[in-house]
Amino acid sequence: MNDVQPVEKIITQEMINRYADASGDHNPIHVDESFATATPFGGTIAHGMLTLASISEMMAAAFGKRWLSSGKLKIRFRAPARPGDRITASATPQPGGRFSVQVANQRGDVLISGTAEVSIDA
Amino acid sequence: VTTSPRTPLPDIPKGQEFPPVAFKVTSADLEAYLDSVDDKNQCYASGNGEHYLPPLLLTALALKQLLLAVELPPGSVHTGQEIEMRQATRVSEKLVMQSRVAQRSERAGLVISTLEFKVVTEAGDAALEGRATVVIPG
Numbered sequence: 001m002n003d004v005q006p007v008e009k010i011i012t013q014e015m016i017n018r019y020a021d022a023s024g025d026h027n028p029i030h031v032d033e034s035f036a037t038a039t040p041f042g043g044t045i046a047h048g049m050l051t052l053a054s055i056s057e058m059m060a061a062a063f064g065k066r067w068l069s070s071g072k073l074k075i076r077f078r079a080p081a082r083p084g085d086r087i088t089a090s091a092t093p094q095p096g097g098r099f100s101v102q103v104a105n106q107r108g109d110v111l112i113s114g115t116a117e118v119s120i121d122a
Numbered sequence: 123v124t125t126s127p128r129t130p131l132p133d134i135p136k137g138q139e140f141p142p143v144a145f146k147v148t149s150a151d152l153e154a155y156l157d158s159v160d161d162k163n164q165c166y167a168s169g170n171g172e173h174y175l176p177p178l179l180l181t182a183l184a185l186k187q188l189l190l191a192v193e194l195p196p197g198s199v200h201t202g203q204e205i206e207m208r209q210a211t212r213v214s215e216k217l218v219m220q221s222r223v224a225q226r227s228e229r230a231g232l233v234i235s236t237l238e239f240k241v242v243t244e245a246g247d248a249a250l251e252g253r254a255t256v257v258i259p260g
Contacts, residue, residue, distance in 0.1 A: 009160055015158060015159075015160065018154070018157060018158035019155075019158040019159065021154060021158070022151070022154040022155040022157075022158040022179075022182075023155075023158075023182040023183070023185075023186060024182075024183075024186040024189070025182070025185075025186070025189075027194075039197075048200045048203070049178060049181070049182050049185075049200070049203070050158070050159060052178060052203065053159035053161065053176070053178050054159075056161075056176060056177055056178045057159065057161045057163060060161075060163045060165050060166075060176065061163055061165075064165040065165055065174065065210055067165070067177070067207070068165065068166075068174050068175075068176070068177060068207060068210040069207055069208070069209050069210040070207055070208075071177060071205075071206075071207045072204075072205070072206045072207070073177075073203070073204065073205050073206075074203075074204045075202065075203055075204075076201060076202050077199075077200055077201050077202065077203070
């Protein structure tokens with residue numbers, strides 16, 4: 001089974017803004033500090049799909065085109081990443097060729113959890 | 123300037139299908155995405171000058187197409203995501219997204235909707251299938 005190396009990165013507001021432009025998702029909870037401050041989150045949060053991209057990056061680094069052509073991902077968003085968070089995506093092998101995957105922040109809070117797998121026939 | 127009316131997601135019943143939407147992902151789209159998520163993997167280059175698309179870029183742009191028809195009320199939270207890649211897709215490839223509301227339920231004043239989508243190639247082959255679950259304040 002391929003070795004899947006963790007991916008670590010720091011989420012910044014600039015990154016969130018760039019993701020908003022790239023994805024077309026300009027929900028003010030992500031990009032408008034004054035709006036976001038008045039919400040229960042108390043400030044802007046990263047798009048879940050931006051945080052999730054670190055799992056796909058990790059799997060693509062390990063499996064290359066096989067991930068692009070046969071990868072499966074099933075996750076739950078459990079908590080948001082915020083500007084300044086250092087997030088780490090990691091994978092733990094499971095029986096049957098699956099991986100348990102997660103993204104956690106610098107405090108160990110799990111932001112995303114789920115499973116990923118890649119077809120061995122691809 | 124005219125805008126197309128969008129239907130709030132909580133008002134859309136289970137089973138409703140949306141009209142297919144054709145789209146292409148450009149090199150600029152790919153570069154902007156990879157820059158925004160800080161992904162430096164080399165696997166997106168096919169070796170003959172073409173570029174493969176990251177699955178989550180395809181997912182994000184498919185959801186973007188969907189949001190042209192669907193309004194997400196303030197406070198909506200994306201709680202779950204499933205994707206299954208069937209084949210790698212490339213920059214400038216003609217793609218079509220098909221989508222529908224797969225599930226809709228109400229609980230504790232919240233509406234929970236699951237959007238199911240499928241991206242197919244011009245030849246009609248499935249490239250990616252996915253489900254996004256969204257919780258919306260009632």
